[in-house]
Amino acid sequence: MSYLEELYSLEHKTAVVIGGGGVLAGCMAEGLARAGADIVILDLNLENATKKAGELKEFKVKTSAIMVDASDKTDLEKAAAQILEDFGSVDILINAPGINSATPFLEIAEEEYEKIMNVNLKSMFLACQIFGGKMIEKGRGGSIINIASVSSGPPLSRVFTYSLSKAGVVNLTQFLAKDWAPHNIRVNALAPGFFPAEQNRKILTQERIDSIFRHTPMNRFGDPEELVGATIWLASEKASSFVTGAVIRVDGGFTAMTI
Numbered sequence: 001m002s003y004l005e006e007l008y009s010l011e012h013k014t015a016v017v018i019g020g021g022g023v024l025a026g027c028m029a030e031g032l033a034r035a036g037a038d039i040v041i042l043d044l045n046l047e048n049a050t051k052k053a054g055e056l057k058e059f060k061v062k063t064s065a066i067m068v069d070a071s072d073k074t075d076l077e078k079a080a081a082q083i084l085e086d087f088g089s090v091d092i093l094i095n096a097p098g099i100n101s102a103t104p105f106l107e108i109a110e111e112e113y114e115k116i117m118n119v120n121l122k123s124m125f126l127a128c129q130i131f132g133g134k135m136i137e138k139g140r141g142g143s144i145i146n147i148a149s150v151s152s153g154p155p156l157s158r159v160f161t162y163s164l165s166k167a168g169v170v171n172l173t174q175f176l177a178k179d180w181a182p183h184n185i186r187v188n189a190l191a192p193g194f195f196p197a198e199q200n201r202k203i204l205t206q207e208r209i210d211s212i213f214r215h216t217p218m219n220r221f222g223d224p225e226e227l228v229g230a231t232i233w234l235a236s237e238k239a240s241s242f243v244t245g246a247v248i249r250v251d252g253g254f255t256a257m258t259i
């Protein structure tokens with residue numbers, strides 16, 4: 001094994017990627033597979049999840065896809081039982097389901113508020129409980145990567161509930177980093193800047209894009225591939241062994257700039 005392989009290889013690890021049928025987590029899943037991890041894609045969209053799991057077989061790793069509503073505890077518990085039976089353990093968890101809406105604050109209905117909070121935040125709480133619980137039972141540590149956002153704080157304009165949910169993701173991450181350090185389970189957040197994807201397609205009007213680029217020193221959108229390096233680094237128990245509770249921003253400098 002080369003030096004880099006030793007540092008970053010994810011061979012003999014199983015990664016569960018929730019929301020892996022989507023643009024960003026799908027790309028992150030591919031990075032993990034290329035680094036040697038077996039991959040289970042969990043998503044509400046079974047068609048996309050199955051397609052992605054099929055594509056990843058090219059990298060000679062074991063893959064599968066399971067349909068879940070990530071905000072439903074029973075769905076996640078059933079998936080976890082199935083994964084333990086088929087794969088033996090869960091070593092890496094990527095928490096990335098997400099929905100968004102730009103409803104003006106005074107018009108946000110309770111149903112919309114609850115839906116976004118459930119999919120973006122409650123899902124991560126449940127997945128950490130269920131899959132993190134399995135990691136603790138197995139006693140071989142693990143790495144959890146929760147997908148936060150540049151809206152995790154201060155909030156982004158127009159997307160109140162989304163920003164609130166993403167602030168919660170960082171808080172959850174920091175809480176568990178402390179709680180689970182004795183189990184050698186590292187819990188970190190990855191905060192992407194702006195990447196065109198399905199959940200933000202309607203929100204990215206030309207005016208919004210201009211405003212984002214003006215505030216992004218690199219003056220462009222990110223490419224999902226640009227999340228892969230940080231993902232493999234955070235997933236690797238060797239390369240990031242002393243990193244927990246961190247929020248890693250991959251945002252072209254968006255959060256480094258005030259004006």
Ligand SMILES: NC(=O)c1ccc[n+]([C@@H]2O[C@H](COP(=O)([O-])OP(=O)(O)OC[C@H]3O[C@@H](n4cnc5c(N)ncnc54)[C@H](O)[C@@H]3O)[C@@H](O)[C@H]2O)c1
Nearest residue numbers: 019021022023024044069070096097098194195197198199
């Ligand atoms: N695209 C960006 O600019 C950006 C920036 C910061 C953070 N994020 C976050 O990255 C993550 C991935 O989003 P994306 O941008 O790739 O969008 P996406 O819409 O392509 O992917 C989101 C995925 O989540 C799945 N999903 C939605 N509701 C679900 C549920 N109840 N249960 C299970 N799966 C569900 C969707 O089917 C989809 O596959 C999200 O958490 C998002 O908030 C995205």
